[in-house]
Structure formats: C-alpha cells, structure tokens
Amino acid sequence: MADTPGREALQHVYVTILAGGSGTRLWPRSRHARPKQFLDLVGPRSMLVNTVQRVLPLVPLERINVLTGPEHAPLVAEQLPDLPPDNIMVEPSPKGTAPCLGLAALRLFRRTGRPDDVMISLHADHVVVKEDRFRTALRAAAAVARDGHIVTIGIIPAYPETGFGYIERAEPLPPAAGQEVYRVARFTEKPPLERARQFVESGRFFWNTGYFAWTLGDILGEFGRSLPDLYSRLQRVVPANGASPALDAWEGITPVTIDVGIMERAKDLAVIPCDLGWSDIGSWAALHDILPGDPQGNVVSEGTRHIGIDTSNCLVYGKDRLIATVGLEGMVVVDTGDALLILPKDRAQDVSALVRELRARGLEDLM
Amino acid sequence: MADTPGREALQHVYVTILAGGSGTRLWPRSRHARPKQFLDLVGPRSMLVNTVQRVLPLVPLERINVLTGPEHAPLVAEQLPDLPPDNIMVEPSPKGTAPCLGLAALRLFRRTGRPDDVMISLHADHVVVKEDRFRTALRAAAAVARDGHIVTIGIIPAYPETGFGYIERAEPLPPAAGQEVYRVARFTEKPPLERARQFVESGRFFWNTGYFAWTLGDILGEFGRSLPDLYSRLQRVVPANGASPALDAWEGITPVTIDVGIMERAKDLAVIPCDLGWSDIGSWAALHDILPGDPQGNVVSEGTRHIGIDTSNCLVYGKDRLIATVGLEGMVVVDTGDALLILPKDRAQDVSALVRELRARGLEDLM
Secondary structure, three states: OOOOOOOOOOOOEEEEEEOOOOOOOOOOOOEOOEOHHHOOOOOOOOHHHHHHHHHOOOOOHHHEEEEEOOOOHHHHHHHOOOOOHHHEEEOOOOOOHHHHHHHHHHHHHHHHOOOOOEEEEEEOOOEEOOHHHHHHHHHHHHHHHHOOOEEEEEEOOOOOOOOOOEEEEEEEEEEEOOEEEEEEEEEEOOOOHHHHHHHHHHOOEEEEEEEEEEEHHHHHHHHHHHOHHHHHHHHHHOOOOOOOOOOHHHHOOOOOOHHHHHHOOOOOEEEEEEOOOEEOOOOHHHHHHHOOOOOOOOEEOOOOOEEEEOOEOOEEEOOOOEEEEEOOEOEEEEEOOOEEEEEEHHHHHHHHHHHHHHHHOOOHHHO | OOOOOOOOOOOOEEEEEEOOOOOOOOOOOOEOOEOHHHOOOOOOOOHHHHHHHHHOOOOOHHHEEEEEOOOOHHHHHHHOOOOOHHHEEEOOOOOOHHHHHHHHHHHHHHHHOOOOOEEEEEEOOOEEOOHHHHHHHHHHHHHHHHOOOEEEEEEOOOOOOOOOOEEEEEEEEEEEOOEEEEEEEEEEOOOOHHHHHHHHHHOOEEEEEEEEEEEHHHHHHHHHHHOHHHHHHHHHHOOOOOOOOOHHHHHOOOOOOHHHHHHOOOOOEEEEEEOOOEEOOOOHHHHHHHOOOOOOOOEEOOOOOEEEEOOEOOEEEOOOOEEEEEOOEOEEEEEOOOEEEEEEHHHHHHHHHHHHHHHHOOOHHHO
16 A cells, blocks of 8 residues: 555654765766756656655655755755755765764754754665565664664665675664664675675675664764764864854865765664665666666667667667667666767676776766 | 879860769768768768869869759769869659660760760769779779770678679789789679678679769760660750750660670679778678777767767767767667667668668658
C-alpha cells in the first residue's frame, strides 16, 4: 500500500537533502553549472525534485531543507518553487559532508530549539526504485533515531561493488516499522575486489548510502565530542540569539567527511539494511544498469531519435539529432548539443580523465 | 617533375567527368541533395573540383565536360564557376554508365565533328594520391586510344578486394608514354575472396577503375555495333544538324553498364596497369584507409575538436561540437549536425542498410 501525504506524516521529523555535489562522472550532461542532481537523467523531473517527491508522503515541504553551494541555490529555488526560501541552506564553500551536515543540524536546532527533533539526511542525486520500501526504511530510521541511535541506511549488496564504502553490522537491535535493525560494527572504505566479494558473501556488510537519521541533540553532541574545533566554528557561523554570523569561521574549517569525522568514532550507531533498488548513479554505466532497457538491453533517453542495427546493451542519450549505430555492444553515447561522448560501458570511470583533459586544454566552457 | 598547365597539354583530347552518382555509403555526409562527389571529404575542396584540378595540366577547362543529373547541375555550376555552361552535360534520368557515356560521346562528336578526337572519361568521386603518375597514365591512354584501342586504366591490386571488378590482361602492346600496355583478356565482376586472392597472386588482374579513353569514332562504332537500339535512341536525343532533341527517346532506354553493354563485347581493348594511390572511397573504411592518420592511426577531419583517450585507428568527422572518445579502436564517428553515425570500420558496408532503414521510417529529410 502506497504512503499518502499527510495521513501518516512523521511528527517532528525534518529531512535535509544534500545537493552540493559537482560530480564530473556524468559529463557531458553533468556540468559545473548544472551538476547531476539538477538533471532529468531519470524520468521527466530532476533528481532533486524526485528526491523531494519521494519523501513528501512522510514530511511536508516546510520541514524539508536543501543544502547546496551558493552558485546552485538559484537552481534549487527554480526547481522547487514551493520550497520556503529559508529552507534553502547555503554552505559557503565545499568542506566535505561533516561540516555540511553539522551546519544543517545546528541551523535546524536554532530554529526548532528541540533537541529531540529528528533530522534525516539524504542525497539529491540518487535513484531509488522501490519508493514504498524507502519510506518504510525512513520511518524505521526516525523511530530508531528517536531511541537514541545514530542511524544509517545500508543497502543489501547485489554484487561486490568496489566503488562504495560498506557498513558492517554487529548484533541485532529491536525491529522498527517491521525493519531489521542492527548495531554497527564498523564503517569501511571502498574495498578491493576480493575483499568486496568476502563482504557480500558474509551477509554482514551493506553498501553505505550516506543516508542518516539522528536527533539534533545526539548529532550535535557527537560533533562537540569528536570535532570540537569544527563545532565551535559552526556555532560562530550559526550563532544563537540572533547574533551576527561570522562566515570567516567557515573558511577556516578543515574538510572532513561525516564517515571519518563522526561515524568512525560515534557511539550507538545503528544500521537498517534495505533492498531499495538504489543507485548513486556514479557513472554512465551505473545509470544504464538502473534504467529499464528494450529487449536488446538498449536504454535510449526520452525523445532521442535512435536507429540501431545490431546494437545491444547500449545507453544512448541524444539531443536533437538522429543517432545511428551499427554493430555496437555495451557502448555509451551521450550527445548534449555542444559535446559528444562515446565510450564502452566498462570505461565509464574514465570520464573523469576526460574532464581533466578538458581542463588541461582550457575548454572550461564545456565543463 | 610536376606537369604544368598548357606546356604539355594534350591536343584534341577531351575529358568527361561522370558526376551523376548518388551513393549512400558515406551517409550521413553524403545525401541525395549533395552526394559524395560534391563533398570536401579529402582536403578543402570537393572531390569534383579535385578531379578537375587533377586533369587541368593536361586538358584546358574548355575541353572538360561534366556529366550529371538535372538535380545536381546547379551544384556543378556553383563548384566550377569557370566551366563553360555548355560543358555541363545533363543526363535526363539515371540509366547506367553505357547510355551516359554514349550520350557524352555523341554530344562531343556533334560539337567537334572529328571522329579522331579522343575522349577520356573519369569519375568525379575518386581519390588519386599519385597525381603525376595519373597524368602520365592519361597521356599513355590518349596515345593508345588514338592508335585505335578502347583503353581502360587498371590499378595494380594491393590486396584481394572483393568490392571491385577486375580486368585480366592478355599479351603486351607497345608501351606508351613509358607505360606498359596490354590487350584485355576479359572483364570480370566482383569476385569472391578466394578468387580475388588468385587474381592478385597471378599478377595478370587489375582493379577496374571505370576510367576509359577512346576516339569518338571508335566508341560510337562500338555503340552502333553492340547496342544498336540504344545508339538510335541517343541519336534522337542528340540529333544532328540542329534538329530538336527528343527527350522521350531517353526515357525508353533500358539501363545498362558500359562494362556489360560495350566492354565485354568490344574489340581492341587495352589496359594500362598503374599504381596511382587510387580509391573509389566506397565506404567510410575506404576513406580511413586512404587518408594519413596520426601516430595512433586516427584520422580526424579538419576543424574537428576531438579528445581521444585510448583511441586508435578511428575516423572522426566532426561538425561544431566537441567529440570525446575513450577506449575506441577501429571505429567510425561521423557528426553532420543533424545526424550522428557510429559504427566499427568493419561494418562500414552496413551504412546502406541504415539508409534503407531511414527510408522505411520516413526520414527522407535525413537521406
């Protein structure tokens, strides 16, 4: 049964969507001026809008915040015209996920003043196919967070991916909203292939989505304990009692990720393992994998005119012009009007090298 | 030593350039409205203009005629503004090379009235790298034709091509302009691979270029003898003594090639075997083979912005947009603005199938 807005909305739960990325791995569609989260890569709406729609049955728009960089704040406002302007939180410069999430948590706390309020953090540029399960997982995460845990969402791995971090589970905690919940044994960095295989076979490791749930009191306590210098800087950036923010305090922050800065040292970590049809769309190959193809395994973007003879397992993202292919297997073809990318799926990770080459040749207008 | 215009120009020799083709094998650059011979596929000028430039040291423009269809006559005039308008000969509709060359020969004869004048016929859409040798071959051909032979230019085969017809030589004739000359034993159609291998190994077979030299009297005699119905129709289309041409006589012509209609039955055939760096550019693969590449074997058209990582033996024909490739080997990429073609070199012959598919889908505007 699908969730319905309002009927089962979570009380005192806020959602923060991180929309600050400027990835290059989906070049030439992803550009500095319009990175992945603002693109309609999957369906007619942008990934940011999809992310908001996905949580609206749980949390009204007034309690959804979007965190982004100053250059992309206008895009957020444009794509989410009904979002209250105060809910666009700007990180002055990129400092990694820990300062960014600390800033979001502290801002929320300054607004609500309630340490028991729950904050769920999500990424704006992921695909979730199984949306009902996703919302059930968030319900569970909110409940477990309210019980005093720092909660992570883990994905039951389908294969030994070496491009993700993993979360290892420890002993079970009581289920919530029908979901299994475990204490976290540890977070691990991206593993080599053999290690990833062992992870998958063990059944104890889950892909780290970077989705979290916590109470404001718990997470701010963790910041104060694990990253005291950062925490004091955040308090100058978001001061209490209407004092003037000191933005220079932000610039002095040493970049650090939430995994390294907080998670690896936090107590009472919990993980909720899920099967969500999830992808971080980390490459054109990942996008091809998540989208439904035709009987030949070809994925052709909406509106693209494609004629393929002996063409299979290809991803074809077109613009206005006809794309005609013969004898192609497992290729990615992306036409954006000003640039054209052609490469085999198994070289999809090399798009970053291409973008470096663009920079080296002074082709910033195409980045 | 290069030829110089005028100094050694051939007397009473006319060149007819066949520019009537509407091939589809170089789609999407070649289109019905602008087929291969009108494109700047090799260097900054069109192949037709290159063909004219190639013979100008031998024959002045006044003695060069271009034969084409009515739809392409304006293009000929545009690309060759100094060509006398009467030298654009229009074939009312495509009927194969025999009616076309018969028309050209009869028109010339009506103008000059001299059966001993020599006509050399060439194609407008071929590449000849060794231009001096080519002109030497034409000098020889004109001399041998004046001696009463129907002369063909053969190419010493570099490999067992199955896409060409072959000419088998018989006993030698006296050399001309330093060139070996042989009687022709027979013309053969495109051979299967094993047969083509035998041809190449024998040293007696040459690729049939479709270039000829003959006197007007000899060739019109052959038409009268081998294709009397066609010949009488041609005489109604190009009547003597200023009578009105009867174009309906042309429409009743049964299409036939010069090889089948004339050459297979003609007497006194001669062949001049040459090494000309010749290509009929019958496919994108053939074009790649004839053009000089970079150290990785990539051929990138003038003005194309291409970034290739691990890209080798590719042909990249671009338009305005950047073309970025990773991990491609032996691929053809052609961007014309309104269409994009991607296929492996060894599937280059399948472009015709693509064009049939365009027709099936009603995409005539792209043909």
